[in-house]
Amino acid sequence: MSAETDTRGAAAIVGGEDAATWQPRITAFVCRWCTYAGADLAGTSRLKYPPQIRLIKLPCTGRIDPLFLLRAFAMGSDGVLVSGCHPGDCHYTSGNYAARRRWVMFRELLDFVGMDQNRIHFSWVSAAEGGKFVDVVRNVTDTVRALGPFPGFAPAEGALARGWATTGRAKPAGPAATELPGRDAMRADLVSGAVKAVLGLRAGRRADHPRAMWARSPEEVGLFTAADAATPLVPLLLRRLREEPEGVFGIVAGPGRREAIARLQAEQQIDPARVRVYERDGAPAAPSDEPAWEIHGVPGPDVPAEDRWAFWSAAFSRCLRCYACREGCPTCSCVRCVADKTRPRWIDSSPTPAGNWVWNVTRAFHQAGRCVECGACSDACPVGIPLAALGAHLNRAALRDFGPPAEGERRSPLLFGRQDDQAPFIL
């Protein structure tokens, strides 16, 4: 219901409801063990709270995917509340720790793209806290009412095409290699059959446009070029491994690609026994102390939130939903993307402002703390959305908020949590 939902907030105003009587629609996602029981207690205690809130009960806050929250906005909510058991009280021991980390990153992302933080609220409400539940609902309802209807995801009139995309800074060139190391090993492995094929880059017809190539014979290894480019080799490797369930495949990989492969191994998407890496050098990732907005030339925190919102909603509205960002991304490794799932369909498949916004923010969120910052998403985007800024920013935020990962730890920092994670915004 894309077109309709985009304008539903506005329609409520046009429909004649004046500001004095307008009431927000608030969707609450709550865990069944604590907050839902707390809401029950509020009810049985005959406590009154604003009736504009709709509770959706889930087993645990760990089950509450931030996508639900975006979906709620796309379907016409003006505000969202997420609530569950206090830290230490999770019915499933640690579901709320993982949830809390997600909330931290999700808020960070929404803030980066300029969404008003006052529309999304988080709280801990236990089964015994009927009174707190009432206070939270009042607080949230009042806050959202003061904001007025959610305006939808469509960019402001006239923002259509102008001034929304920047080019960012040129990527640092890799070291000018004159010879590709490892050719002899590749040839030997192809001859012995240790690998079925080796993936690398060969010179294209045009200068500076190398193309991905699978070398199947020792002769073809000679075609590999020493030059490097952001060509999405890791996604090609992953596709091949999935299309052909047998055999070992090689890949020529600099530090960035090796990191991506290591992550995919840690996430059990790649069987290390089926991959042989031929190491090469390459451009290092941008240093993590350099702000993402400076690297990628997008609005930073010094830009007012409304302007960040205008920038990103206009950029997302240009999205064609070709999913080139996803197919080019080494860590977008899902066998079936949530955007392609239809039972239920969580993300509208149509390139409407709402569908586009939800898609791009969801994809960025899925890279939080996992992005290898190769820039392939921005490179692949035919309409020039500076997507790489999002993953880079969340990487820095994850490092700041959760600290550096343990030695050798490559799983997403959002998969687990610690009791002492800080999230002062939670009510």
Add this chain to the structure above:
Amino acid sequence: MRLYTPHLMEIFETRQETHDVKTLKLRFVEPQMRESFSFLAGQFGLYSAFGEGESTFCIASPPTWKGHLECTFRAMGKVTEVLRRKEVGDVIGFRGPYGNHFPLEEYRGKDLLFVVGGIALPPLRCLIWNVLDRRDEFGAVRIVYGARSVADLVYKHELADWEARSDVELVTTVDPGGETPDWKGKIGFVPTALEQYAPPSSNGLAFVCGPPIMIKFSMPVLDKLGFAPEQIVTTLENRMKCGVGKCGRCNIGGTYVCKEGPVFTARELEALPMGSDY
């Protein structure tokens, strides 16, 4: 009404054919459509389960049955899952008829042999009933129909009708192990049954529809029985979104199943790159 706008049809009867195959009997909601709608055996339609989308099946009832349509489908994907849950009184969408058809007039006077497996009977059932409703115009009608098990046979009551008719020769068979204690039909695979029961033919036509493996092993038998590729006819189902040659996904080589099919002779299929990941 525009090209992609379906007509609403009301379900007035349903029949559970097997545990996952269902037949819907449909009537147009618009009275004038009930009068004016016509189609030819072999054509298909796109059926809407609103909220999920459209699914393509051949019309399973013959054009000789006026006033309603039947569709029979296996619950496979999201659309058919929803259609399966529809009951009498529910409304679904239909647009069509699309595609080519069985050139029935060319079949007049000829012996017709139907070689069918499992859920593939519905598209040929349309033709079978069309022929039976004009029985005098055709030669012998022989049907070899098989399924994995007795429970997987569709249109069981109609099989009994055909069995009882003196002007139809019906052989039903189930795969070994698929029989029940009171099963009266044959036991074995369709190609074997075909070899044992179908007489040689010189000017007849064979209509083959079923799983790829059944078709693969039936073709040499038909060859032995004297059917040339021009005399072997089948009907295909590919994924479609538009049904009218625009959306670009049902092609096999340069042939659009929606426009140039779904009915093809084996000779026509020989020219298509069907074997190799087309």
Add this chain to the structure above:
Amino acid sequence: MDQRWTVDDLKTWTSALLRERRVVAPVVTPAGPVWAPIRDAGEVAWDYGRTKVSPREWLLPRHETLFVYDLATNPPQIVEAPLDAPPTVLLLVHPCDVAGVRALDAVMRWDYIDEPFEARRAGTLLVALGCAAAPSPESCFCAAAGVDPAWSPQADVMISPVEGGYTVCALTEAGEAALAGAPQPLSAAPADAGRPAPGKAGTLPLDVAAAAAALRDRFDDPVWESLSDACVGCGTCAYVCPSCHCFDVVDEGDWRRGERVRNWDACAFDHFTAHASGHNPRPRQSRRYRQRIYHKFVYYPDKFGHLLCTGCGRCVDACPAGMDLVEVLQVFGAAPAGQGGVR
């Protein structure tokens, strides 16, 4: 009489057009030129090179509602979406993109008229701009694909860059009417109009005809393995293309209320041909890439008599994996069957 127009003349004329119609033209953004409705003739990028995405979305939008359904009412209702087809001028369309419109015309009018497309098409005035030089010399090959970079027979108005300005020519009655009261006189078609020649205006000299002919017998040629195995399946080639037109039809909503919409789709996607049963006749990415090439150079020309590729070269520049259609055409245009290759 001087028949040359200046940019100011074009602006004056565009302002006149804007009074009565929507004008969609290339405008400059920091990410390059894009097609957008303009409010003022001053926004038009008169010398824009080539847009990354073709203007086809103004005839076949990336997203459109076909109808809205409401089954909760009695009787249930289907309400067709209003045909969103305001009178529009597509201004400064290069000949490759005009040829793309011709390709869409053929499919959308094949036996069944696609009404939403037709409504927009009928309301659109195509104003072409010839290319004096190839906007992207490493990927433009329109002349080899049978499109004259300097002339668009299917356009309503032809603007040709010439020394010191432009000449303007009306090719249809609609074009003539739109040019009534033009600030400068009109020109006649030059003698060589519409005659493409490989290499014209700096486009790549390829033997596309030979390649298309060779493709016919080389569907199972092993060279496909190496030509197609770098495809990442992103669909960008199809989304930037002026002639790709495959679409998806989906329902957005639930079983009571919602809308049926049409969105762009691409043969590169793995679920494009997947059956509900799980069977996929095109299970490998490399096969999906091959389908795209065959559709453009064999299947479509067999039906409609011209290529489904206009040589705009966008897919060459857009492919994140560096796949290069020009290389494919070079392979098939040059080497005999069974050998050759880019390797």
